[in-house]
Amino acid sequence: MTMAAxxxxxxxxxxxxxIALSTCDDGFLGLLRQRYDGFLSTSRPEFELEFxxxxxxxxxxxxxxxxxxGDDWLVERGDFHARLNPRTGRGSVRQTAxxxxxxxxxxxxxxxxxxxxxxxxxxxxxxxxxxxxxxxxASFNGxxxxxxxxxxxxxxxxxRLATADITLLTDEISYLRPSADGYSAFGTPFAxxxxxxxxxxxxxxxxxxxxxxxxxNRVDELSPAEAIRRLMRNILxxxxxxxxxxxxxxxxxxxxxxxxxxxxxxYPDARVWDVVRNFERNFDxxxxxxxxxxxxHA
Amino acid sequence: MPENCTYIARxxxxxxxxxxxxxxxxxxADSTFFTLNEVATAIFQAADGRTPLREIVRxxxxxxxxxxxxxxxxxxxQFVAELSGHGILLVSNQPLAPEAR
Numbered sequence: 001m002t003m004a005a006x007x008x009x010x011x012x013x014x015x016x017x018x019i020a021l022s023t024c025d026d027g028f029l030g031l032l033r034q035r036y037d038g039f040l041s042t043s044r045p046e047f048e049l050e051f052x053x054x055x056x057x058x059x060x061x062x063x064x065x066x067x068x069x070g071d072d073w074l075v076e077r078g079d080f081h082a083r084l085n086p087r088t089g090r091g092s093v094r095q096t097a098x099x100x101x102x103x104x105x106x107x108x109x110x111x112x113x114x115x116x117x118x119x120x121x122x123x124x125x126x127x128x129x130x131x132x133x134x135x136x137x138a139s140f141n142g143x144x145x146x147x148x149x150x151x152x153x154x155x156x157x158x159x160r161l162a163t164a165d166i167t168l169l170t171d172e173i174s175y176l177r178p179s180a181d182g183y184s185a186f187g188t189p190f191a192x193x194x195x196x197x198x199x200x201x202x203x204x205x206x207x208x209x210x211x212x213x214x215x216x217n218r219v220d221e222l223s224p225a226e227a228i229r230r231l232m233r234n235i236l237x238x239x240x241x242x243x244x245x246x247x248x249x250x251x252x253x254x255x256x257x258x259x260x261x262x263x264x265x266x267y268p269d270a271r272v273w274d275v276v277r278n279f280e281r282n283f284d285x286x287x288x289x290x291x292x293x294x295x296x297h298a
Numbered sequence: 299m300p301e302n303c304t305y306i307a308r309x310x311x312x313x314x315x316x317x318x319x320x321x322x323x324x325x326x327a328d329s330t331f332f333t334l335n336e337v338a339t340a341i342f343q344a345a346d347g348r349t350p351l352r353e354i355v356r357x358x359x360x361x362x363x364x365x366x367x368x369x370x371x372x373x374x375x376q377f378v379a380e381l382s383g384h385g386i387l388l389v390s391n392q393p394l395a396p397e398a399r
Contacts, residue, residue: 224318225333232324232331242326246313249324253315 007050013041014106015175015186016202017113020045025053028097035099038200039189047089047113049082049105053097064108066238073239075108077101084109086116107173107190111236115244118251119177121236124148125155125192126174126185128167128203129273129280142167143206143283144185145276146174147264148234153211154266156193161270170198173236178251179204182258206283208255209264209276217275220263227261228252260287306354306378306387307347307394314342325385332386337363337370338377345387347394351378 005024010032012019018041023029028051033040062078072091075082080101084091091109095101111121130142147158159171169175169185172192176183183205187198210222210230222230231252239245266272308314314323321339323332334342340358341351351374359370381387388394 225320225322228317228322229331229333232322237329240327242311242313245324245326245329249313249315249322253317253322256317 010036011041011043011045012036012039012106013043013200014039014110014188015114015119015177017047017110018043018045019047019049019106019109021049021051023051023053025051025097028053031097031099032102035102036189036197038197045089047084047091047109049084049109050090050092052092052094054094056096064104064238065240066108066112067240073109073112075105075112075238077104080105082109084112086113103190107236108238110175112239112244114175114177115237115239115248115251117177118247118254119175119183120248120251120255122146122148122174122176122208122231123150123155123172123234123236124174124208125159125171126169126187126198127159127162128169128185128199128201129206129276130165142203143280144169144203145206145280146176146185146208147211148174148208148230149211150234154213154268155211157268158211158266158272159194161268161272163270163273166273167199167201167203168194168196169201169203171196176205176255178254183255205259206287207260207262207279209262212263212265213268214265216265216267217272218265219275219279220265222261222263224256228256231256231261303391304351304375304378305347305349305390305393306341306345306351306382307390308342308345309385309388312386323386327385330384332381332384337365337373341374341377342381342387347388347390351375 007022008029009020009022021032064077066075071085071087073084080095082093082105093105125147126144128142128144147155156171159168169187171194173188173190175186175188184202185205186202187200189197191197311326312323321334344354344358355371355374360367382389
């Protein structure tokens with residue numbers, strides 16, 4: 001007689017989307033709770049993922065393949081196989097009990113879920129900055145700044161240079177969702193070289209900077225076409241799905257028209273944050289909202 | 299039908315949007331992304347599978363932009379070859395039916 005093992009569940013909420021993760025394995029449950037500590041949630045889950053652990057496997061550098069099979073999303077890489085039905089919210093993951101596969105599965109599933117809702121995951125560090133001049137307004141919790149670029153561009157460097165008054169959302173993967181007056185950035189547990197999860201909080205996006213290291217700190221305008229070229233290069237997107245590609249391109253075009261996007265050339269010392277603080281200090285003057293609540297562009 | 303005609307059509311497996319006078323094009327199959335300048339956008343938008351490329355260049359490029367016709371035709375052929383290599387445009391020596399895209 002076989003007896004069904006008891007499933008234990010923990011709920012992880014990233015980007016405001018709670019996902020219940022269930023497993024029969026106490027050790028794996030502990031790994032989940034430890035890895036996503038700070039993002040554990042008591043919200044009612046929107047999705048449920050059941051983990052089926054396999055005893056041996058390998059970490060994989062293989063390309064991930066994401067495709068539709070009927071209503072389901074199928075996500076496959078050498079080290080995992082995941083399936084999610086976005087309509088029912090139920091899915092399953094088959095992988096070894098390693099945290100790297102776990103992170104990859106969650107990142108990819110979130111990229112699919114959020115792209116259907118007009119958001120996206122961006123290869124970018126992000127942080128909440130609050131200019132000292134705004135301190136008279138106790139209800140103002142600051143605005144988020146995004147720092148994007150390929151590996152080596154300076155994402156982790158920017159987060160390492162941040163002072164204590166800056167709230168770090170991530171040094172690697174930024175989570176962006178549309179909001180009434182633009183886009184909001186959410187903290188994520190997906191860390192890069194910093195090896196530290198971001199704060200679990202959110203703020204409206206003030207600007208996106210594409211990073212370049214240089215001999216001095218300076219901010220330059222980017223044309224909309226150049227901005228979208230760079231943006232598309234850094235969005236995490238894997239799906240071979242025409243409908244989702246159309247949605248993503250529409251989202252990217254919308255983002256470029258609603259969020260100031262600049263090139264930030266920086267010399268890697270703490271003074272670069274003065275440039276960001278200066279941008280924040282002048283934000284309301286430079287990007288005052290028009291009657292539709294959409295920022296005007298300089 | 300004139301001899302040596304080239305017909306071009308936009309693939310159905312792409313997403314495209316105009317932004318600030320340029321066309322953003324993304325291939326659904328491999329997520330490759332292209333931005334087209336004004337001249338390229340004019341050719342891309344006229345790629346209906348029924349109008350010969352030479353006619354598109356004459357009407358949509360030479361008629362709208364200050365370019366040498368021969369140079370425009372050569373540039374257009376190069377552009378079409380490049381985009382067809384990425385699956386963005388389909389090319390044929392016969393008109394392309396919508397279902398073929």
